[in-house]
Every structure is written in structure tokens, then in C-alpha cells.
Amino acid sequence: MITSAPIGDWTWEVTPSTGGTRPVRAAETALAVWNVLAGYELATPVGKAGVSVRSVNDTRDVRVRVEGLSLEPDPLSAGTALSRAVAEADSLEGDLVVGVRIDCPGYWLESGTKHRAEKMFTIQVDIWKSSLLVVTLETYVDAWLTMDTRDREQPEVHAENAHRLAAALDGISRLLGTAPVPGDPNRYATPTETGFEDPRIEGPAYDDSWGTFEISTRSRLLRSRIPASEDEYEEITEHPVRYFSIRRDGQVMGYVWASVGDEAAGYEPRAAAGEGAFEVGAEWLLRLRDAHGQGLSALAALSWVAQSSPRPEAGLVVEDTPQLAPSLDALEELSGRY
Incomplete structure (x- = not known):
């Protein structure tokens, strides 16, 4: 990891x-x-x-x-x-x-x-x-x-x-x-x-230290790049999630996702991509915020942002249709491992 x-x-x-x-x-x-x-x-x-x-x-x-x-x-x-x-x-x-x-x-x-x-x-x-x-x-x-x-x-x-x-x-x-x-x-x-x-x-100092500390740290780093707002989707979910990979300059930078069972949506930075993953992620979070402001459901927001990428510098959606992860934890695992 x-x-x-x-x-x-x-x-x-x-x-x-x-x-x-x-x-x-x-x-x-x-x-x-x-x-x-x-x-x-x-x-x-x-x-x-x-x-x-x-x-x-x-x-x-x-x-x-x-x-x-x-x-x-x-x-x-x-x-x-x-x-x-x-x-x-x-x-x-x-x-x-x-x-x-x-x-x-x-x-x-x-x-x-x-x-x-x-x-x-x-x-x-x-x-x-x-x-x-x-x-x-x-x-x-x-x-x-x-x-x-x-x-x-x-x-x-x-x-x-x-x-x-x-x-x-x-x-x-x-x-x-x-x-x-x-x-x-x-x-x-x-x-x-x-x-x-x-x-x-x-034994390790903490159980699942990566899941305990890294996820919250990444969220803070991402959200420090955008203005604070209450007009956005929930950050966590217990349901499976659908997601699109975001690519810039030939490299996957992260994953924009939405829950299939509640109103949660967000972006997971691909840790291996380094600082650029957070630069890109801030823009996709702002697009999700725009979708929330329009009253779109989380899944509808995922489709909407995929069809209206922020800017070329923020990367482009890789897949034609969203992928399915069995849980948000599984997507976080993918984003932090390779």
C-alpha cells in the first residue's frame, strides 16, 4: 500500500x-x-x-x-x-x-x-x-x-x-x-x-493502520484544495459502488464513484500517481458538488460528470460504462495499492 x-x-x-x-x-x-x-x-x-x-x-x-x-x-x-x-x-x-x-x-x-x-x-x-x-x-x-x-x-x-x-x-x-x-x-x-x-x-501498532489513518488523511488533503460546502454527497457508504477511472497523460489518476444504494459519491485518488491525483480529484469533487446542487441522485451525478469532464487538465473518463466494486473499501484498496 x-x-x-x-x-x-x-x-x-x-x-x-x-x-x-x-x-x-x-x-x-x-x-x-x-x-x-x-x-x-x-x-x-x-x-x-x-x-x-x-x-x-x-x-x-x-x-x-x-x-x-x-x-x-x-x-x-x-x-x-x-x-x-x-x-x-x-x-x-x-x-x-x-x-x-x-x-x-x-x-x-x-x-x-x-x-x-x-x-x-x-x-x-x-x-x-x-x-x-x-x-x-x-x-x-x-x-x-x-x-x-x-x-x-x-x-x-x-x-x-x-x-x-x-x-x-x-x-x-x-x-x-x-x-x-x-x-x-x-x-x-x-x-x-x-x-x-x-x-x-x-504485532502492528494499529489494526489496519492504512484504512484507519490513510483514508481520512487523503480526504483532508483533497478537501483542503476546494472551498468548504455542505452542498455535497455523503463521503461513505456500506453499499457497492460504481466508478469511472480518470486518466491524464496516459496515467490513471483516480476513480470517481457513486453508491448504488444511497446518496454517497466521491473521488478516490490513486496513491501511486502522487500529487497529481489530488490536483485532479479536487476538480472532480467540484463537479460532483455541481451535480448535487442540481438535485441529481448520486448515480445520476456519476453519469452526468462522466459526460461533462471539468477540463482536459483534470483528466478524462476511461470507460464507456461504469465499473462495479463490491464496496467502497474495495475501491479504496485499488486506489492505494497500485
């Missing part, structure tokens, strides 16, 4: 031996870590980067914030978006925290088949007051665990993927010259220096 909050994280702290550390060091380090991940197909030759600069004494004092920069073939060569953002950070004076973040698409394996997640890892490199470099790696896929985040044992998936994560962590430690500090246990798993603890030994 794929999550919106990290399944686990690891941190490395590096103190430069001499002199101060310039902002370009943060970008160079982030890209070097990215290259280690890429060696195991845990990062691909695309991705998005961001640069931020804020005051050490007041985190609200943001001097630079640039996000969504596409990683070009040589990201720090003259004239690239990342090099310009780093140069702007380098021009500032004072006690600052300079951060570079990279969202890494990557592949996990299941029965020998590659599956891609648009945000498999994130790399965050911070430089504090030009004297301390901190690297944090986060993962959003549970393929490294012996049990997935819905409490199902997955020994084969673990065997195919856990060694890749362990090798990447070791490679990053050799790159940085220090061992990682595993993050704290969380709702999903407990990180270690080489990956994760086996939840089969003491």
Missing part, C-alpha cells in the same frame, strides 16, 4: 570538517543521495525538487520557497531552474536554514512485476547556519515490510524489495560517512538502520 504520510524515515547528520557550508552543498548532497537510490531503481530519471530558506530564529520568516522544479538531466548546470534557486539562496546573509527537497518516483516489485509510485521516497537536505548538514530520507510504500499496512503478511514482496532498501541505506551511509538514525516508531512501522522491524513479532 502507498501512504500520504511516511511509513518510515532515516536521518544522517554531517558536520563539515572545515569552513562553512554553502547552499549548493545541500543540492549536491540531495542529488548524490538520489543517485544512490537510482542505482536500485528506487528513484527514476525524473522527479520534482524544491528549495527553501528560512530564519533559524523564526520559521515563519521564509526568504525563499520554490517548489515543483523539474529535475533536468544535469540539474545544477548553469541556467537550470534548480541552479537559479540555489543561487538565490546563496545570495542571502544571516543565520538561516537552507533546505533542498526531492520527491523521487521509483519502482517496487511484486511477483517479478515492477510497479511505479510517483513518490516512493523523499530526500530532504537541510543546512543549519552553514555548519550542520542534515539528510532525511522518507519512504511512502510498504513493500519493505513483512506485513503490509493492512495487516496482511507479504513474505514474497518483502523478499523482493527489502534487500534493495537495505543496500540503498548502506550506500547513503557510505556516501555521507556516518550511520543513519532511524525515525521513531509510527502508526505504520518501526524503522531500523537496515530497513524495518518485523511487525509479525510483536
